[in-house]
Amino acid sequence: MTHPYIPNAEPGVRAEMLAAIGAASVEDLYAVIPAGLRLDRPLDLPEPMASEHELVAHMRGLLARNTDTTEVLSFLGHGCYPHHVPAVCDEVNGRGEFLTAYAGEPYEDHGRFQAMFEYVSMMAELLEMDVVNVPTYDGYQAAGTAIRMAVRYTGRSKVLLSGAVSADKMSKLRDFLDHDVELVIAPVGAGGEIGDVEIDETFAAIYLETPNVYGVVETRGRELADLAHGVGALLVVSADPISLGVLAPPAAYGADIACGDIQSLGMHQSYGGGHAGYIATRDEERLVAEIPSRLFGIAPTAVPGEYGFGDVFYDRTSFAHREEGKEWVGTAAALWGITAGVYLALMGPEGMRELGETVLARTRYAMDRVADAGARVLHPDAVHFREFAIEVPSSDGLLAALRERGIFGGVRLDDRTLLVCVTERHSKDDIDRLAAAVQEELA
């Protein structure tokens, strides 16, 4: 049988084509590969599923061994968040025209250019910055690149990093930066915010996250911006855009570069498959020049009033100049950018504000209820958005006990510390259920 994915595997057409090119067999076409390099046996792979039904049955059998977060009550966050994904987001990113397109020109792929331009434009409004990149891989990469941008911009090689960053992200930043950037880690203050810091003219930037790894909203952004600017350094702030309906955007307190992950804006958790990173700056040529990603801009066409699109300042990129470009650019996470655009257009300013208020309020409610239940809530006086840390006698013990009750209680930070995540998907009842379970387990 001719495989449904390979139309020209049909023997008749294969013979016709070979005849047309004057080859006796496909083997002839491989003559260029030396015999010594030729694999002389079939690949040793599992037996294929001969029919679509059998493939479906096989995959269903495998995946049935997962318990997903709609089947339990999950308070897991720590970089991947269970916000509600509007059905329209799934509808748009499921359309084959977007899902299976790639890198066409602004003519036959006008739709992609416009959708992406609109995504960066909506992010720009949320961030109050004029320049936003076509998404990079994720918030980790965005942070790494934002810091490198500051390093290149200032010509300095020391960076002060907030210590309130997840261990995994720190691992990525070390790998990405360590070989030529000196990372100085700022301690976490008692209140959960970044502690006191000192920098001098050798520093390229201060890097801050808000809400930080403990869910604490940093309140000293303006002070840090002034501190950085005072020594000619930049303030780089990583912020989850979903918080910006209620929280001030980094630009409002003086940040020079904003960055972060957009998974919250309409992407499913997908076992870590929904990430994409944004980088934003003001419209200053020297700063824009340091962005490695593509930038899509609006441009006039031969017809007055018509909007065309194209690459802004393409010369920055490795596509244009290989190793002479800024870092590198390649396929990253464009479809998640389009999706985040759909999300922001659905939400509008009011939706973003209400969502922020709901998350703030429920986070605080959860902190109070869990504290009442006997867990020690860390940084209780700080403003929290979506996450908070608690101290318990045994992280593993409590998590295991909660799991017995159908609850993923949080992410283990260490033997005694857990991180609990609350979004608009967690109803008051859900939170009460967690608190009641914690109370019984800790009693």
Place this chain on the structure above:
Amino acid sequence: MTHPYIPNAEPGVRAEMLAAIGAASVEDLYAVIPAGLRLDRPLDLPEPMASEHELVAHMRGLLARNTDTTEVLSFLGHGCYPHHVPAVCDEVNGRGEFLTAYAGEPYEDHGRFQAMFEYVSMMAELLEMDVVNVPTYDGYQAAGTAIRMAVRYTGRSKVLLSGAVSADKMSKLRDFLDHDVELVIAPVGAGGEIGDVEIDETFAAIYLETPNVYGVVETRGRELADLAHGVGALLVVSADPISLGVLAPPAAYGADIACGDIQSLGMHQSYGGGHAGYIATRDEERLVAEIPSRLFGIAPTAVPGEYGFGDVFYDRTSFAHREEGKEWVGTAAALWGITAGVYLALMGPEGMRELGETVLARTRYAMDRVADAGARVLHPDAVHFREFAIEVPSSDGLLAALRERGIFGGVRLDDRTLLVCVTERHSKDDIDRLAAAVQEELA
């Protein structure tokens, strides 16, 4: 908040529009409805779900109380069949352009006309008949209408019906026909096929099903066609199109009208939501004149070589002539027609043949295994396609026992008879599992 589904509920725009039409309020527009008919209270409906997330949570909660057939091993059929639904079928019928369109003209809705034309054309090849309708609701309606067509065509009002028809379908046929058509029920023969029948010149038609309600393939089609034609009556045959890769189409043994349900061709079970009916005839004007449904035909356009589409013989319909048309036509199940077309195009002649062979073989295998397990298989010598009946000490008892083992064992026909359905989705292992369970339960 302005409801997301109602853009002009926004108070500002509402006021603007009222001003434009010179109305003080929407109430003014209802002035035509007498006060006595006005509802003077809000409707007493459940509290709505204020947000999409809450709606999703509510619906998920409700639907979680269903156990679906991917969670158990189901041998249920009896008019709704668990064939594999190719992903491409879902993809096509999920596209908004088809899903949310309705009844446009052959210009801006060219795609729908062509897709529907192709569906009827593929059915025509499968059925070896030149005329196939745009789908009616389901196989019940198709049978009722096919019989009425014969009645109108012959001007007679007696019909001989095979007794091997499901009780539900018989109920529909009685309701639809009884008031002016005399239904004579032919007994089921010992072998499971239609028994000996006699008709005369007062009969409009013989109505036969194959495979019939017991899964038995009727082998005397030619004989019945000759019998009917001998007295100037028609042979009407209901056949599941999915069987026609291996079974002879009704036209091949002389049927004048074919009809049936197309749920097998790419529709999910959907708790009975995947049905659509087909009616096919030869291209004889007098017969075509009796079809109530729309017929889509190909037609030339102003540009040579271009294919346009349009309604064939529209004058037949109730759209054209109200009660003077043939029965009625309205919205039925068009999208399932398009989907069945996708299914047939994916399968091709070879796929249909292989599928038929697999179903035939596995049905026979299941009959043998279940017989070995101690159940009495009815009509063991007949050719079966997809279903067979078994006799057991207690239908309810065996079904309940199988359910404990995660098996929906079959459809209860009466206290001691069950109907078992086997498709290409049932692997040999699945069948062995059923047989082993039956054996243990009957032991």
Place this chain on the structure above:
Amino acid sequence: WDEPIIFEQSRPGRRGIAVPAAGVPAVELPASVRRAEPPKLPEMSQLHVLRHYVRLSQENLGVDQAIAVGQGTCTMKYSPKVNDRFVNDPKVAELHPLQPDDTVQGVLEVYWRLEKILAEISGMHRVSLQPASGSAAIYANIAMIRAYHASRGEGRQRDQVITTMFSHPSNAACAKTAGYEVITLMPDENGYPDIEALRAAVGPRTAALMITNPEDTGIFNPRIEEFVSLVHGAGGLACYDQANANGILGITRAADAGFDLCHFNLHKTFSTPHACGGPAGGASGVSERLAPFLPGPTVEFDGSRYHLDADRPQSVGKMRPFLGVTPNVVRAYAWVMALGAEGLREVAETAVLNNNYLMHKILSIPGASAPWGEKRLEQVRYSWQGLFEETGVHSEEIGVRAADFGVHYWTSHHPYLVPEPFTLEPTESYSKEDLDEYAAILAHVADEARRDPEHVKGAPYNQTVHKIDQTSLDDPKQWSPTWRAYTRKHLA
């Protein structure tokens, strides 16, 4: 796209999908039932089948892309995408209709709840969700009417059904199919169904009045209660075609005007997608005295558990296989739950406001009119008679030319009582800006008709195909309702 007919893309040996091999001994078929020749289906790879249909879909206009206010009487509203999610879930899609009741409690509860909701909206005692569509619900209602009269021994005597010209043709056609003689009331000079004609028609032979209100013109009949009384007075039943109830949700109810039966279309008022013409969904509502005749089974709730009740001796029986068009029942339920009582009223009010606003814009186009004045609820049947007299361009031609600008309208059912008709119904889904754009397009085309009528008559210019020559479609020697017929007649 210049997409060929699918058969033209076939190449022997290709396949779109693979099928499981039997894996058990094959069965030899007797020659009498064995297919002799393989069917001439297309042979294509999977991508090519997909591509073909994706391209065709792009040559089609749905609510998801278009300003679909032109399909009057059809209530082309937004079908929320989230509701599709529910029905694509295996918890709906993979349910067999004959599963034990206790394995389908969720879906039974949805049926039960939607029945209660529709009963409250209509004021009716019970509602069956079995009918497959609006017309099927009309037929179910006729069947119940027939069964009711038969149960009272008046089955033979009452052999007439009265309907009105601006009620959907299926009222007349279903009644006829069910064996009734049909009497059709014409509109009076004000556009209302003629009450004197009703008085003349009604009598001991009257089985029922089947009437739409507001009618397809968008005109609400203020004397509807009187119509119902007249029929009741003669021993007939009154049946309300509420296929389109979009303008009166929460405003007025079938029961309050005295109706014995009514029906809704889930795919109109209740937002389930129109799907190129189905699968649809109907709901038949009945008063207490008609309840015994409802199609079976019904969904009952004993306070803790839902179950199917098929033991209903007076029932008309099955209208279709199984319980109903479940996916659309689920969608309709979810739609109501997203709106609630207040939301439904907002739907109705906005639909009526949108319609009156659009009417205001349309009537400002020279050559357009709305016979019988401007009191309309959710839709209007307009006329281009003025424009036609001036330019010789027919309404159908205006519509085809409008398609060049990405919109569409429907004229009306036959016969064209309103000359050169077009019927618009903007529903609640469209924005003021959409309505402005739509009206501007019609104004532009009307203007074109005046300046260059031949140009309009030559349309379309901007569609997949050009002007279609319809003559062959009614000629038995030429018509080609399938490719098989076409190749035989035209390519042989």
Place this chain on the structure above:
Amino acid sequence: WDEPIIFEQSRPGRRGIAVPAAGVPAVELPASVRRAEPPKLPEMSQLHVLRHYVRLSQENLGVDQAIAVGQGTCTMKYSPKVNDRFVNDPKVAELHPLQPDDTVQGVLEVYWRLEKILAEISGMHRVSLQPASGSAAIYANIAMIRAYHASRGEGRQRDQVITTMFSHPSNAACAKTAGYEVITLMPDENGYPDIEALRAAVGPRTAALMITNPEDTGIFNPRIEEFVSLVHGAGGLACYDQANANGILGITRAADAGFDLCHFNLHKTFSTPHACGGPAGGASGVSERLAPFLPGPTVEFDGSRYHLDADRPQSVGKMRPFLGVTPNVVRAYAWVMALGAEGLREVAETAVLNNNYLMHKILSIPGASAPWGEKRLEQVRYSWQGLFEETGVHSEEIGVRAADFGVHYWTSHHPYLVPEPFTLEPTESYSKEDLDEYAAILAHVADEARRDPEHVKGAPYNQTVHKIDQTSLDDPKQWSPTWRAYTRKHLA
């Protein structure tokens, strides 16, 4: 569609979706962190947001609609729809990446199995599926190379990476980002990377050779083993860019030529959809000696249970959040399982046959050439130099004009070593008829260029927009990478 920018469709007060109200006491934010002004996001109803994006999608060309053989180096193949089903299932979509291992046994098994499969296909010892894309996998490979040399105390000494001009730019760019000096080998007169240049470049400073084979020209370097030996001889590592392995699946393997590292792109060879440019998926394969440096965690199997192993002291650490781009890992696995060893080989052979067939057709067009002869595997970098010399029409202009006929091609990466380049890669997904049609379109445009070059230069004529004036895009005073910048600079 003439679809406005989304901001132009906004009207204050409208909403696309509703959000749950808090239902618990509100939190007052201190002024220092409270947003002062609401963001100027669009305000639209749900249907209008959907409609906007549906229309934009229809202005885009995906594999699902087009003959996408023109995006050479990108392996634009069919992404089976059934695989999307798996990843849209809550059993994948609703998994949190930090769930306990025993609640994600299914997905861990998929990772584990795909690792084994890719290890067999490449001959490598282990494979990491963490990298987010091909370039990210290149970067991961560089990071491992760096860690390897550092572990041997040669980190500072080995500060050069050698690559070739026809390897993807990310090899050079990632190496540079990782702190390496980059040496690029140019092709020799036969189109092969110059082995003499390699001899000259290699030495004690050599950290690695990063090389594609066949290169982006489709030319397989037959002396690849010698290249690897030369680098090994100098103590360097050899790293194989197999972003596009489509022509050699089951034919030849990275390990067999002696490579220490390699990478695959799941979205090229392994069929995951390109998604307008990601999410993508990368896989880094390494030999045993590099295995300790793999990004963590890895998926391990103890015979009964899968678990994550993060305790890997020499690991380069995290390349991205969590384990990998899971949906694409699932899709790639399902794709391989639908094909098996024999199927994969059929993929490779058909891709190569299709390419050679297409080359045969393209080279028959006057003005088209394929520098360095006709020995190609899965793709060819062609040149319109002949046509340009004759007509003055550039390759880019030919491509834009071809778009008017519904196809697209990509020229090549900069710099244009092949003059007036275009790069075609037909993969295994297209039919002979597709290839014939594609070649016919290019032949038609080439002919047009000859007959009426200005017409070709004026293209497009049949697209959403007309010829774009690119000048503003490189001018800081005018460029408008967002609507915010545009309104400030051009609409103020």
